[in-house]
Amino acid sequence: MVLAWRALTYTVPGRKRQQEPVRLLSDLTGFLLPGQFTALLGPSGCGKTTLLDCWAGRKTFGQLTGEVLYDGEPPTPALLRRHVGYVEQRDTLLPMLTPYEMLLYTAELKHPRSLPAAEKQRCVTQLIEQLGLGRCADTTIGSVLHRGISGGEAKRCNIGIALITRPRVLLVDELTSGLDSYYGGEVALVVKDLVRREGIATAASIHSPSPTTFALFDNVLLLQRGATVYFGPNGTPALDYFAATFPQLRAPEAAKGLADFLVDVTTRAAGDPQTEGMFAAAYAESQLRADNDMAVAELVSSRQAKRQLAASGAASVGAASSLASCGPCLCLAMPLQRCSACGGRDAVAGGSCCGWCTGQAAGTVTPMWWGLLTLYRFRSLRAIKRADFIMPRIGDKILITFLVVTIYWGLGDSLEVAGVASTAATLFLWSMLTAFTSMGILPCLILERPVYVRERADGLYRPITYLCYKISEEVAVGTLPSVAYSALVFYLVRLQGSFLVFWLVYWVSMCVAVSLTLLAGAISPSVDVAGAVLPAYATTLLFFAGFMIPWGQLPDYWRWYATIDHLRYAFGSMMVNQFSGDRDVPYQGGQPVLEFYGLGGASAWLFLLYESLFFWVFAALTWAALAFWRHQRR
Numbered sequence: 082m083v084l085a086w087r088a089l090t091y092t093v094p095g096r097k098r099q100q101e102p103v104r105l106l107s108d109l110t111g112f113l114l115p116g117q118f119t120a121l122l123g124p125s126g127c128g129k130t131t132l133l134d135c136w137a138g139r140k141t142f143g144q145l146t147g148e149v150l151y152d153g154e155p156p157t158p159a160l161l162r163r164h165v166g167y168v169e170q171r172d173t174l175l176p177m178l179t180p181y182e183m184l185l186y187t188a189e190l191k192h193p194r195s196l197p198a199a200e201k202q203r204c205v206t207q208l209i210e211q212l213g214l215g216r217c218a219d220t221t222i223g224s225v226l227h228r229g230i231s232g233g234e235a236k237r238c239n240i241g242i243a244l245i246t247r248p249r250v251l252l253v254d255e256l257t258s259g260l261d262s263y264y265g266g267e268v269a270l271v272v273k274d275l276v277r278r279e280g281i282a283t284a285a286s287i288h289s290p291s292p293t294t295f296a297l298f299d300n301v302l303l304l305q306r307g308a309t310v311y312f313g314p315n316g317t318p319a320l321d322y323f324a325a326t327f328p329q330l331r332a333p334e335a336a337k338g339l340a341d342f343l344v345d346v347t348t349r350a351a352g353d354p355q356t357e358g359m360f361a362a363a364y365a366e367s368q369l370r371a372d373n374d375m376a377v378a379e380l381v382s383s384r385q386a387k388r389q390l391a392a393s394g395a396a397s398v399g400a401a402s403s404l405a406s407c408g409p410c411l412c413l414a415m416p417l418q419r420c421s422a423c424g425g426r427d428a429v430a431g432g433s434c435c436g437w438c439t440g441q442a443a444g445t446v447t448p449m450w451w452g453l454l455t456l457y458r459f460r461s462l463r464a465i466k467r468a469d470f471i472m473p474r475i476g477d478k479i480l481i482t483f484l485v486v487t488i489y490w491g492l493g494d495s496l497e498v499a500g501v502a503s504t505a506a507t508l509f510l511w512s513m514l515t516a517f518t519s520m521g522i523l524p525c526l527i528l529e530r531p532v533y534v535r536e537r538a539d540g541l542y543r544p545i546t547y548l549c550y551k552i553s554e555e556v557a558v559g560t561l562p563s564v565a566y567s568a569l570v571f572y573l574v575r576l577q578g579s580f581l582v583f584w585l586v587y588w589v590s591m592c593v594a595v596s597l598t599l600l601a602g603a604i605s606p607s608v609d610v611a612g613a614v615l616p617a618y619a620t621t622l623l624f625f626a627g628f629m630i631p632w633g634q635l636p637d638y639w640r641w642y643a644t645i646d647h648l649r650y651a652f653g654s655m656m657v658n659q660f661s662g663d664r665d666v667p668y669q670g671g672q673p674v675l676e677f678y679g680l681g682g683a684s685a686w687l688f689l690l691y692e693s694l695f696f697w698v699f700a701a702l703t704w705a706a707l708a709f710w711r712h713q714r715r
């Protein structure tokens with residue numbers, strides 16, 4: 082596949098309204114050819130990452146003009162996901178997996194489900210070998226706090242993720258960042274080897290490569306302030322160009338130290354108003370630019386002609402095979418037809434499919450249930466073995482259960498005024514417990530956001546799949562222990578009514594708290610913001626739950642808030658369960674208990690139903706935030 086770009090310009094709005102838009106890329110033209118390795122070079126801030134983002138279709142704002150063409154055509158999101166591997170600057174690996182597991186996990190979600198498991202394992206083993214990851218294949222990736230594989234191995238693992246589907250174009254940001262010259266060279270060598278062997282069109286941005294590493298690149302694209310300064314072959318041709326165009330510069334002898342020379346002169350020139358635009362202007366006027374423009378025009382038209390030829394050939398094969406469309410969701414018909422939309426590789430021209438059954442229509446190659454299964458298999462099963470995952474979910478509840486049981490031991494069946502008051506306090510405490518303790522899961526939610534953003538952009542799963550995975554994981558971890566805490570509190574405090582209702586209220590509150598916490602995590606830009614917003618919101622709920630101020634004593638203008646306070650339904654349901662029937666005895670001022678708390682005539686089951694509605698509302702809002710709210714502006 083050939084990647085070509087023509088007259089590419091990218092501008093972002095100025096920081097203040099009155100400010101002019103800022104041009105980050107100016108009139109760039111060039112191409113990446115199969116099997117060639119291109120270095121993206123230039124001073125820090127010259128626009129290397131911006132250009133990679135534009136090629137990979139990852140820009141979320143700003144104005145992009147000009148053309149980015151893959152084999153002569155503007156790319157579709159499906160083409161970018163399938164044929165373009167993008168290794169971003171920042172590592173986005175799952176710390177609890179090993180490199181082998183990380184690659185296999187990605188393979189399970191990026192390859193069609195129809196590809197046999199043995200074939201996926203074979204692809205991963207081959208990649209591990211090609212990337213030289215054999216020695217650390219079974220070492221945990223780790224994180225800053227728990228060291229695992231080295232920085233170079235992590236970089237190679239990230240490159241492996243981009244190579245899983247054997248992309249035709251590979252884009253790598255900061256190929257050697259954070260690595261010493263030896264490991265940087267090693268990573269570059271591995272990529273070079275793959276590029277040549279697999280015929281991948283590859284570009285990598287790089288800072289201060291050693292001469293040996295730089296010599297691995299076939300071409301150089303040198304940028305300065307978003308403009309091309311040089312685009313052409315590496316080595317002597319680059320030196321010759323600079324020597325001929327700028328005889329006043331003292332070029333390094335031969336190609337040794339060429340990368341440093343190029344970056345040094347352009348960086349120095351960028352600081353001097355007299356020489357700032359000199360390099361870009363010279364390139365724009367040069368024969369080299371004219372040749373590059375012509376090469377791009379030829380490449381684009383020849384690729385377009387080739388595609389048209391292929392399309393007309395495919396149409397005639399399709400007509401001859403007379404395959405019927407498999408139509409909407411006729412999943413069972415697909416293995417027989419192996420239609421192009423579902424099978425990808427085993428395409429038979431002429432077949433078509435709605436794609437829902439495979440997930441293709443939603444931008445993934447696997448259906449939702451497969452995505453969920455893979456997330457459980459690779460992430461949840463490992464997470465539940467870790468103390469730092471389990472403790473925030475269980476430890477705090479054990480402590481609160483211990484306190485409630487030891488403080489209110491055996492008081493739950495008392496109908497004295499003091500007994501009723503202490504039981505109401507116990508039920509209030511118990512109904513609000515999950516709203517506060519669920520906050521323990523916030524940090525890990527926000528910290529894994531970069532992984533979510535990358536995996537979603539790579540088409541591994543949809544926001545709904547991720548949401549269902551997160552909710553079900555939390556609920557699954559909390560359900561069994563919830564029976565234990567509820568039973569301890571219910572029977573040891575000697576609470577009355579139905580244990581089933583008591584436990585169900587706790588369980589539904591836990592589900593509501595999970596979806597609320599996920600919502601806070603999804604909309605908050607950082608752990609700090611989420612950590613401030615969520616407790617503040619939960620605290621407001623306490624005032625209107627019906628215990629601190631009974632419903633009847635609430636000012637009229639605050640009743641609306643009590644109506645949308647889910648704790649009110651949790652507390653109300655527990656109170657009705659505890660005090661209905663004979664236990665609804667006269668309480669303060671001679672009023673029956675339930676009437677005093679504004680619960681006269683209320684139904685425990687109906688309140689439970691109201692409370693469960695909050696779960697769906699918060700979950701729907703979380704889905705919308707995951708799908709449409711972009712924290713990353715790039």
Ligand SMILES: Nc1ncnc2c1ncn2[C@@H]1O[C@H](COP(=O)(O)OP(=O)(O)OP(=O)(O)O)[C@@H](O)[C@H]1O
Nearest residue numbers: 093103105124125126127128129130131132714715
């Ligand atoms: N959203 C934005 N608004 C304004 N300026 C931006 C925005 N995004 C990037 N820039 C600026 O655009 C320039 C190019 O940024 P980019 O990240 O592409 O540089 P780079 O060459 O990759 O840098 P480095 O080598 O240090 O990673 C920088 O000066 C950066 O500050």
